[in-house]
Amino acid sequence: xxxxxxxxxxxxxxxxxxxxxxxxxxxxxxxxxxxxxxxxxxxxxxxxxxxxxxxxxxxxxxxxxxxxxxxxxxxxxxxxxxxxxxxxxxxxxxxxxxxxxxxxxxxxxxxxxxxxxxxxxxxxxxxxxxxxxxxxxxxxxxxxxxxxxxxxxxxxxxxxxxxxxxxxxxxxxxxxxxxxxxxxxxxxxxxxxxxxxxxxxxxxxxxxxxxxxxxxxxxxxxxxxxxxxxxxxxxxxxxxxxxxxxxxxxxxxxxxxxxxxxxxxxxxxxxxxxxxxxxxxxxxxxxxxxxxxxxxx
Numbered sequence: 001x002x003x004x005x006x007x008x009x010x011x012x013x014x015x016x017x018x019x020x021x022x023x024x025x026x027x028x029x030x031x032x033x034x035x036x037x038x039x040x041x042x043x044x045x046x047x048x049x050x051x052x053x054x055x056x057x058x059x060x061x062x063x064x065x066x067x068x069x070x071x072x073x074x075x076x077x078x079x080x081x082x083x084x085x086x087x088x089x090x091x092x093x094x095x096x097x098x099x100x101x102x103x104x105x106x107x108x109x110x111x112x113x114x115x116x117x118x119x120x121x122x123x124x125x126x127x128x129x130x131x132x133x134x135x136x137x138x139x140x141x142x143x144x145x146x147x148x149x150x151x152x153x154x155x156x157x158x159x160x161x162x163x164x165x166x167x168x169x170x171x172x173x174x175x176x177x178x179x180x181x182x183x184x185x186x187x188x189x190x191x192x193x194x195x196x197x198x199x200x201x202x203x204x205x206x207x208x209x210x211x212x213x214x215x216x217x218x219x220x221x222x223x224x225x226x227x228x229x230x231x232x233x234x235x236x237x238x239x240x241x242x243x244x245x246x247x248x249x250x251x252x253x254x255x256x257x258x259x260x261x262x263x264x265x266x267x268x269x270x271x272x273x274x275x276x277x278x279x280x281x282x283x284x285x286x287x288x289x290x291x292x293x294x295x296x297x
Contacts, residue, residue: 031275037268044262057269067270069245070253074229077164077249081228082221084168089175089220094205096176097183108180115173123237126166127153131238153239156246163235163247170234171227175220182216183209215289222285226278250274 038058041051061067092111096104114122130137131152139149152162186209194204210217232251235241241248241256248256250270258267 031272034268034272034275037264038272040265042264042268044258044264047264053265057265058273061266061269061273066245066248066253070248070250070270073160073245073247074249074251076160077167077231077235077247078225078228080161080164081168081171082225084165085172085175085224086217086221088168089172090179090205090210090217092172092176093179093183094201094209096180108176111176112173114170115177117170119167119170119231119233120237122166122170123234126162126169127238130166131162154243156244159239159243159246163238166238167228167231167234171224175224178216178220179213182213186212218285218289222282225281229278230274 037050039052039054041053041057043049095101096107096111101107117125133139133149133151133154136149136152138152142149150158152158190208190212191204194208199207230251231249232255235247235249236252236255239247241252251274254267254270254274257263257270
């Protein structure tokens with residue numbers, strides 16, 4: 001009996017080990033190298049000469065105004081993306097889950113189209129066709145109502161908003177897909193009971209639907225948050241981190257330090273700091289998820 005249990009245990013490891021080894025090679029090994037470089041003075045074209053400096057790079061980053069600014073910009077960018085994607089994604093998913101909506105497959109395919117585009121293509125497309133100050137779609141629409149549109153991507157007061165909105169447009173389909181799948185698991189009797197009690201659509205959404213899909217909301221929010229937190233391609237193609245570092249997120253600052261300034265030690269310090277921040281956020285999300293799961297059971 002013990003041998004049978006042991007064989008069943010070891011047999012499970014045969015399935016786990018390939019993925020575990022791949023994760024170690026793809027994630028853990030580069031992460032260890034990045035942490036090692038963050039403790040050294042390393043320059044891009046001179047990897048042979050490395051000087052151990054301990055936590056000096058981290059102390060320098062904490063006192064660097066550019067690093068503090070990048071943390072602030074990244075936080076605003078991430079929170080705006082997460083909230084925007086969840087709100088719009090939930091509303092669209094709730095509307096699509098209605099019984100009276102026709103051609104649901106077509107609507108779903110239409111809403112999922114932005115997600116299949118690469119961030120670089122999205123950034124270039126929105127920069128040239130949507131946010132362009134003279135001929136862009138957004139300023140043309142504003143001009144139709146007599147409003148003079150700003151220079152979205154070259155104005156410090158609007159550049160971060162424009163990049164965050166563009167990235168949210170790209171990530172919202174993920175929220176729509178996950179939340180729509182969650183809504184389809186709610187029995188029709190639940191909606192009927194809410195309707196009998198006199199609840200309107202938004203009352204049903206707030207008081208009935210949201211508590212039932214809380215776990216799905218937590219899941220998709222952490223996926224969107226991590227994706228927005230490490231975003232580089234789209235922001236770089238749209239603004240390059242400008243104007244005046246108003247869109248310099250942490251990933252762009254790490255790129256500037258490592259490529260433009262050739263300081264790979266500081267670049268890896270910023271990158272590893274990003275990893276630690278998201279690790280803490282993910283841990284908090286898991287704790288909240290467990291508390292909610294225990295409370296609902």
